Amino acid sequence: MQSQISTPQNPSEESAGQEMDLSMRVESIDPRLDLEEEIKRLKKEMNAVILAHYYQDDVIQDLADHVGDSLALAQAAAKTDADVIVFCGVHFMAETAKILNPDKPVLLPDLDAGCSLADRCPADQYREWLKQYPNHTVINYINSSAGVKALSDIIVTSSNAVDIVKQLPADQPIVFGPDRHLGRWVERQTGRPMVLWNGFCVVHEQFNARRLLALRVDYPDAVLIAHPECEEAVLNQADYIGSTLALLKYVQAHTEHKQFIVATEAGILHQMKRARPDAEFICSPPNSGCTCAMCPYMRLNTLEKLYLCMRDQRPQIVMDEETRKRALLPVQRMLEMSKNLSPVQQKGD
Ligand code: 13P
Ligand code: SF4
Numbered sequence: 001m002q003s004q005i006s007t008p009q010n011p012s013e014e015s016a017g018q019e020m021d022l023s024m025r026v027e028s029i030d031p032r033l034d035l036e037e038e039i040k041r042l043k044k045e046m047n048a049v050i051l052a053h054y055y056q057d058d059v060i061q062d063l064a065d066h067v068g069d070s071l072a073l074a075q076a077a078a079k080t081d082a083d084v085i086v087f088c089g090v091h092f093m094a095e096t097a098k099i100l101n102p103d104k105p106v107l108l109p110d111l112d113a114g115c116s117l118a119d120r121c122p123a124d125q126y127r128e129w130l131k132q133y134p135n136h137t138v139i140n141y142i143n144s145s146a147g148v149k150a151l152s153d154i155i156v157t158s159s160n161a162v163d164i165v166k167q168l169p170a171d172q173p174i175v176f177g178p179d180r181h182l183g184r185w186v187e188r189q190t191g192r193p194m195v196l197w198n199g200f201c202v203v204h205e206q207f208n209a210r211r212l213l214a215l216r217v218d219y220p221d222a223v224l225i226a227h228p229e230c231e232e233a234v235l236n237q238a239d240y241i242g243s244t245l246a247l248l249k250y251v252q253a254h255t256e257h258k259q260f261i262v263a264t265e266a267g268i269l270h271q272m273k274r275a276r277p278d279a280e281f282i283c284s285p286p287n288s289g290c291t292c293a294m295c296p297y298m299r300l301n302t303l304e305k306l307y308l309c310m311r312d313q314r315p316q317i318v319m320d321e322e323t324r325k326r327a328l329l330p331v332q333r334m335l336e337m338s339k340n341l342s343p344v345q346q347k348g349d
Helices: 018-027 035-046 058-063 070-079 091-100 123-130 161-166 180-190 209-218 244-253 266-275 303-312 321-337
Strands: 048-053 066-068 084-088 137-141 154-156 174-177 223-226 259-263 280-283
Touching (some): 018 303, 035 058, 048 070, 048 091, 066 070, 070 084, 091 321, 154 321, 161 180, 174 180, 223 244, 244 266, 259 266
Parallel strands (some): 048 084, 137 154, 137 174, 223 259, 259 280
8 A cells, every 4th residue: 555645743742742842942043053063062062972864954964973774873872972862863763872871861853753663553552463473573673662662572674684584593483563565575585474563664655666667767777776665566676675874885886887766765865976976866756746755754853953952952862761671672682683794785685
């Protein structure tokens, strides 16, 4: 089933009431301020580290200390010795940083920056669903709430899911949530059937396989690179499939190709164009309209909100300690199991 991009829902109770407060605070910013300089100043003053996902606005990526995919950012959060973590990404990513750093403030510019995968997999429903599958290893995509992580055995990202599943005993039954497309792709790569939760990413599911075929006629030499959150009909056409970091590395390595059709969120184009100024990047066409795909949740974070969260030290991620402790173990297992892995997975591995 194809989906439409919808308005982000609140990812958590903490965000209740923040909207009005946030818009008033944004309006209160002195227009003469050089926000980029102010952010750099505050970063020094607070001894903060800014972590940014590839799906953030270019200006935010350029201010960050680390720009990466979900795995790279979790690894950076696990290693940082900064006093404060400023997470320019979505709620589940900042939560993961908090799970790993309970004593540090973790700031997220907009608490409403959720994720369709995490928001449509509530922990209470997930707990009930899991009761049907006793004796299964529960593997969850990092795109899930702390409450769902707490119900998991191992967390994975799109960078390491295939390798982690391959490390499990061959006869071990597996439940995989919450992304059905990533789950199906992992099944195909590993040859291991898994029970899949029926979730999807509203951004990656909107790429249209039929329009993509037509685009490939117009660009016969272009290589199609796709994120595994895309639908199977899109992945079947792809020349290469990988996480956002893997796609970037592919573009960097394959200088023999000069045109790339990119089936993922358009934020990654900032780093791709920087890495390959000689190449042309074409956005994979969505179901409607002709623009590049942008995640409506990721893009809630703006330069102004980044500045405000650092100036006011809010909003911060809060989490009950019991949930955090239970979520920590599967996150640590992921970090341990992916220590020696290359982040790049080849199609057909
Ligand atoms: P990666 O960062 O693992 O590529 O995941 C993409 C994504 O959709 C993040 O929300
Ligand atoms: Fe979630 Fe998709 Fe946005 Fe990533 S791109 S944060 S998976 S909605």
